[in-house]
Each structure stands twice: as C-alpha cells, then as structure tokens.
Amino acid sequence: MACETTRTLRCGLLPGESRTVVERMHAPVRAYLERRLGMRISFVVGRSYVATGEALRRGELDLAYLGPVTYVLQSRAAALEPCVRPCHAGAAGPTFRAALIVPAGSTAETIADLRGVEIALGDLVSTSASWVPRHMLLEAGLTQDRDYVRRHLGTHDAVAEAVARRSAEAGALSLTVLERLLAEGRIEAGAIRVLAVSAPIPEYMWTFRAGLPEALRDAVREAFVDLRDPEALAVYRAVSFIPAVDADVDRMRGWMEAILQARLRPAAGGTAALVKPDSAAPILPYAHNVRALAAGRRPLEC
Known part of the structure; x- marks a missing residue:
C-alpha cells in the first residue's frame, strides 16, 4: 500500500x-x-x-x-x-531474555553471590540491561543500592566489554546482543561466563x-x-x-512495580545503603519519575 x-x-x-x-x-x-x-x-x-x-x-x-x-x-x-x-x-x-554475566574466572556461582559487588548495567531505562536484571537480583534477595552497587555504562556492548576486561565484577545485557557480540568476535568467548538468564521478557x-x-x-x-x-x-x-x-x-509492569516497592521500603534493621568509593551508581528518584511522567513533565533519571 x-x-x-x-x-x-x-x-x-x-x-x-x-x-x-x-x-x-x-x-x-x-x-x-x-x-x-x-x-x-x-x-x-x-x-x-x-x-x-x-x-x-x-x-x-x-x-x-x-x-x-x-x-x-x-x-x-x-x-x-x-x-x-x-x-x-x-x-x-514474541519474547527475549536478559543475561547476567561475570568474568570467566569469577567465583560467583549464583545470583546471590553478587551481594556486595558493583554491577555494570546499560542505559538507566534499558529493559534487559537494567530493569529486568534488577528484578532478577531482587528475586535472589538482593535490593539495589543496599546489597549491590550499580554502574550504568549506557550500552549493551559497553557492559560486555567491561566484564570481559574485568573492570566490572558482573554485568547485565540482552542475551541476543551478547550472542551477537560473541559471534562477531567483539567479545572473546573465554573472557566471560553467563551466570544466569532471565525469564522471557x-x-x-x-x-x-x-x-x-x-x-x-x-x-x-x-x-x-x-x-x-x-x-x-x-x-x-x-x-x-x-x-x-x-x-x-x-509482565514488565509487574516487575517494575516490584522493583519500585522494594526500593521504597526501609532496609530491614536499618541497614545503610551500600555505596562504594567513586561509584557512578546513582540514587534514583523512581517515585518522582512516575508522578512526573503521569503529569507530562520531564522525568529525572529512572
């Protein structure tokens, strides 16, 4: 037509x-x-x-x-x-998946083993390089900014490269993108290991x-x-x-709500937020962003 x-x-x-x-x-x-x-x-x-x-x-x-x-x-x-x-x-x-990856020599065997580490993520509002991995970590008992530190690198390939170079202890990205990066030789297969794969997204x-x-x-x-x-x-x-x-x-709406609610809950026993020196992980105003978007205003970081 x-x-x-x-x-x-x-x-x-x-x-x-x-x-x-x-x-x-x-x-x-x-x-x-x-x-x-x-x-x-x-x-x-x-x-x-x-x-x-x-x-x-x-x-x-x-x-x-x-x-x-x-x-x-x-x-x-x-x-x-x-x-x-x-x-x-x-x-x-009509689905795809996210992957949590670690350097090949990492001692981590389960998602729970990422407690206390810095995790490389993609864009702040990326589905498979930010929000879904946060939900995977949440289901493993890890709450963002209390049990692990986030470092947002912007793109999927930047995350994979950071983990392959061991400049990040773990990272998250689209499994589809990871497979293509490996097939194209942009990431050395022996440099990283897939720790976990998400449910269908x-x-x-x-x-x-x-x-x-x-x-x-x-x-x-x-x-x-x-x-x-x-x-x-x-x-x-x-x-x-x-x-x-x-x-x-x-399904994604439900995962996002779970992340939001977990982040707004006070830490059990008054546990302080986990912050590493010089970390680029932001403390993000989710509740403000939901209200801002609903009102047609520009959101802050998500």
Whole structure:
C-alpha cells in the first residue's frame, strides 16, 4: 500500500549500541519500508532511551522501536499506540531474555553471590540491561543500592566489554546482543561466563505517536506484518512481525512495580545503603519519575 510521497516517516531507535552500529543494522529495514510505503524513511537514533521515548511522546517522531520499560514510562503521559512486535522461531515467540554475566574466572556461582559487588548495567531505562536484571537480583534477595552497587555504562556492548576486561565484577545485557557480540568476535568467548538468564521478557514494540493518521498507521502495520525479507527480519532475529497491544507488556509492569516497592521500603534493621568509593551508581528518584511522567513533565533519571 503506497502512502504520501511528499513526507518523511520519522522512526526512532534506541541507542542500545553505538549510533553507527544501530543505523547499520537497520539499513535493510529502512530499504524495505521505503519500497513498501513509497515514502522516505528517516531513522533517528536517540542520545538516550529517555530521549527517544520523549521525542515520540512530543510528536517529534512518528513511530519508535521501544523496549517495554521505555514504552511503559512514556505511555503514562501520552496516548501511544503499539504497532507490531517481532516473533521468533520456536518457544521464544514474541519474547527475549536478559543475561547476567561475570568474568570467566569469577567465583560467583549464583545470583546471590553478587551481594556486595558493583554491577555494570546499560542505559538507566534499558529493559534487559537494567530493569529486568534488577528484578532478577531482587528475586535472589538482593535490593539495589543496599546489597549491590550499580554502574550504568549506557550500552549493551559497553557492559560486555567491561566484564570481559574485568573492570566490572558482573554485568547485565540482552542475551541476543551478547550472542551477537560473541559471534562477531567483539567479545572473546573465554573472557566471560553467563551466570544466569532471565525469564522471557515481552519483546520490543514499534509504537505510534498519538495523532498519527489512521491510514498511515494501517499501512505501516500491514507493511511489518507482511514483511518476508530475510535480511530485514534478520535485524530482529525474527521469523515474522505480529500486531502488538498495550497488555503485551503487563509482565514488565509487574516487575517494575516490584522493583519500585522494594526500593521504597526501609532496609530491614536499618541497614545503610551500600555505596562504594567513586561509584557512578546513582540514587534514583523512581517515585518522582512516575508522578512526573503521569503529569507530562520531564522525568529525572529512572
């Protein structure tokens, strides 16, 4: 279905890796959409996850490929509409996983063994390199900023590199990204070890901004659902795209709420927060951010 050729469809991407890598990986997708929709496609890699989400919320982007956490936070303050999400072969379906990794020589055998260490994480609002690992640690009895220290490095590849160099005692990132980094030789296989893998996480969603014309929304959704180009599908390791709805990320909402509530509870016995000298781990104002986003204000760090 062809659309207007006089306009550009502005598509946002999260900076899970460097801008160059993200743009290169999505080139086949842009080529497919331009052929299918008959219009120019502009991919914009945000300077952070929050920046991409806010650009969509403000209408500066027409759609964006958002992780569950970014979508949940931004949809509190805008009528965003899920479009589609990738579906993978086999039992994975429309899900992916996060991995907690340690240097190959680490003595840690379980997640509980990470008590008292500094853990490298990705962007502050990354689903698989920040929020899901925090929930994994919480389920193992470790509360952030009391039982371990966070060091946010921004991107998945930076986390893997820090652990491989042993400049971080542990780290967390997307299992899919880790497998690609290992396959490409960007991380030496013998340098790291996977300590634990998360439960299935709801996949990223291509998401429309509020007010995008219905005809254009329908055309974009159909283009993704009809996508059969192997090179474009390979960007997502997908076999197809399926329509997405808001309820698809309810599991992530539950995990986020558990993290928030655990952090707001006083430590048992008045235990002080764990802080290492010169740590870059922030004390983050979650409650403020929830209220700010609901009111349409810019959040602080998440």
